[in-house]
Amino acid sequence: MSELLKIEALGKTYVPGKPVFADVSFALERGEFVCIIGHSGCGKTTVLNVLAGLDTATTGYVFMEGREIRGPSLERGVVFQSHALMPWLTVRQNIAFAVVSRWPEWPRAKVNVHVEKCIAQVGLSGAMDKKPSQLSGGMKQRVGIARAFAIQPKMLLLDEPFGALDALTRGTIQDELMGIVRDTQQTVFMITHDVDEAILLADRILLMTNGQETDDGYKPGGIAEVVVNPLPRERKRATLHHLDGYYELRNHIVDFLVTRAKAH
Numbered sequence: 001m002s003e004l005l006k007i008e009a010l011g012k013t014y015v016p017g018k019p020v021f022a023d024v025s026f027a028l029e030r031g032e033f034v035c036i037i038g039h040s041g042c043g044k045t046t047v048l049n050v051l052a053g054l055d056t057a058t059t060g061y062v063f064m065e066g067r068e069i070r071g072p073s074l075e076r077g078v079v080f081q082s083h084a085l086m087p088w089l090t091v092r093q094n095i096a097f098a099v100v101s102r103w104p105e106w107p108r109a110k111v112n113v114h115v116e117k118c119i120a121q122v123g124l125s126g127a128m129d130k131k132p133s134q135l136s137g138g139m140k141q142r143v144g145i146a147r148a149f150a151i152q153p154k155m156l157l158l159d160e161p162f163g164a165l166d167a168l169t170r171g172t173i174q175d176e177l178m179g180i181v182r183d184t185q186q187t188v189f190m191i192t193h194d195v196d197e198a199i200l201l202a203d204r205i206l207l208m209t210n211g212q213e214t215d216d217g218y219k220p221g222g223i224a225e226v227v228v229n230p231l232p233r234e235r236k237r238a239t240l241h242h243l244d245g246y247y248e249l250r251n252h253i254v255d256f257l258v259t260r261a262k263a264h
């Protein structure tokens with residue numbers, strides 16, 4: 001594996017003297033799936049938005065393949081919790097829009113073939129000509145995922161993409177996402193609140209603390225620990241809890257969230 005993304009001493013401050021987080025440094029290898037977990041408000045979305053080029057950090061740098069990220073790029077596909085589809089376009093048109101932006105020189109027929117393949121990958125061929133308002137939350141989220149994959153980004157950034165879904169739909173889409181990620185060896189950075197989701201999907205899990213007042217004064221949030229997932233890579237959702245090491249890993253992350261992530 002080789003390094004795709006490098007984050008160095010990233011910090012974000014809104015209130016002077018009280019950075020939300022500081023000194024956040026980590027790297028992502030090509031083909032790696034990294035999840036970040038932490039309580040609400042610790043700054044996960046801010047970190048993701050900086051990686052996407054949609055926000056700027058107060059301090060520090062982000063490099064992708066050695067070049068500093070200074071704005072959004074089709075090299076990075078982003079999926080938000082609220083699917084951010086264009087409501088006046090059909091599923092096919094939403095995805096075609098992204099594909100044409102990525103490859104403006106492609107003839108119409110080539111765009112169509114690619115769009116249809118991406119829609120089939122997330123099981124939505126039957127809904128290709130529907131508008132977002134005619135789709136369920138889970139279907140809309142699938143369109144968002146298909147659109148992000150359709151531009152073949154070097155990296156996928158996912159901000160709680162399954163947060164609003166019921167457990168059953170969530171499981172199905174997690175399986176689909178994992179299948180596509182494995183097939184395409186995609187590099188992924190994902191925010192989640194769900195410990196099992198992180199254990200299922202991630203090669204490494206970043207544990208992030210909230211900024212907090214301590215006896216020694218204010219301490220900014222940051223990455224407290226990087227947990228390497230020791231479970232076999234070919235794991236499945238249904239049998240995850242039977243794997244050796246699953247409970248130790250789960251307890252470790254839950255303990256972090258309960259006792260170390262945030263002042264109470």
Ligand SMILES: Nc1ncnc2c1ncn2[C@@H]1O[C@H](COP(=O)(O)OP(=O)(O)OP(=O)(O)O)[C@@H](O)[C@H]1O
Nearest residue numbers: 014015020038039040041042043044045046047191
């Ligand atoms: N424009 C802003 N002005 C002031 N404070 C902000 C602004 N945007 C975010 N914040 C603060 O920065 C902190 C980090 O926000 P962020 O959305 O990154 O957290 P998060 O960890 O993703 O939370 P959640 O899990 O709830 O989405 C929060 O405490 C938030 O109140």
